[in-house]
């Protein structure tokens with residue numbers, strides 16, 4: 004199968020290249036390959052599986068729809084299944100948005116909801132440009148509206164996303180975040196910045212694909228204040244961070260920020276494709292048909308999503324993600340102290356990243372700031388994508404599936420289900436520690 008896949012599928016294959024696994028059965032954290040091997044899956048469908056694979060409440064919800072004789076695809080018609088999903092979704096939304104929110108069901112991928120959000124703020128403000136941040140990932144759609152004559156021409160200006168370890172200002176800590184915020188403020192207010200007032204600002208509260216970079220709460224609050232004062236809608240892309248993943252139901256809740264627009268996907272479909280955009284109702288200037296799409300009525304995904312949203316809410320999984328994530332980060336920091344090739348460990352809740360660096364590489368210039376990260380002393384060493392890939396391979400050999408992320412794919416990412424037990428978390432960390440030790444040993448011996 005793997006040979007046939009390589010011969011027949013496109014060169015754009017991603018996960019399939021680094022993870023030559025043919026999954027045939029899965030439950031919770033565990034995936035069984037066609038070769039009978041079992042793996043602990045910390046990729047979780049790229050952060051989709053809040054409850055792991057085939058959780059009983061999700062299977063039951065899907066079966067109930069199948070057995071009820073309900074139509075499976077309903078475009079955007081009202082159905083009892085959709086009604087239940089919307090009710091549960093609104094129940095979870097951040098206070099301040101929940102009371103006056105509207106939802107638009109989009110095509111089923113995260114990128115569809117991002118497109119909808121951008122279209123919405125352009126329609127609501129009459130402006131065209133968008134501000135986004137370095138390292139952002141929002142999806143891969145391109146050009147379809149242009150092809151049918153929609154003439155969208157979205158111009159995006161990019162501003163620095165704050166990060167401690169590779170702080171663009173070389174200082175990290177609260178000062179680095181403050182400088183990043185000031186840069187955004189000056190671009191918004193300088194009539195000669197070359198960036199006209201945008202239709203919206205879009206950001207991830209924790210950059211996932213960008214390398215697991217949690218936005219400092221103070222920075223997020225600054226982004227909220229800056230955009231609010233200038234009547235610029237703030238779009239928060241929670242495709243990957245939502246449904247408890249970061250230790251709050253929605254990651255914006257860490258900072259108390261209430262966005263104007265939220266992009267939701269991945270976990271909200273309970274492992275099946277579903278994406279929505281939720282927004283303050285004053286933004287709802289859309290005439291009928293302004294945003295459309297065939298696959299906006301996936302009843303199985305809505306049922307699976309309702310079951311997932313409710314299960315996370317009712318079973319303390321949000322607090323569990325926060326508490327277990329902290330403990331896992333603690334153990335990983337010990338790993339970083341033991342191995343020079345582990346440059347940084349970071350994350351929020353169960354969204355965790357371990358950045359591999361060249362142990363002998365020249366540290367980048369940079370000054371440590373009192374209160375900033377200790378690791379900034381002397382600056383970070385160059386990122387090491389080859390070592391990260393080696394760790395991913397060694398993990399797989401030990402029966403652990405992990406993802407890579409970051410600008411150069413130098414970050415090993417863990418996105419376990421929120422249902423992971425303490426014993427499973429220990430097994431994941433043991434396997435990862437063994438994999439890192441094997442790679443570090445190879446580096447030391449020059450292999």
Ligand code: PMP
Nearest residue numbers: 112113114140141142240242243
């Ligand atoms: N936004 C974010 C923050 C994401 O992480 C992703 C996917 N990794 C997307 C949007 C795009 O989602 P999809 O791949 O479903 O289009």
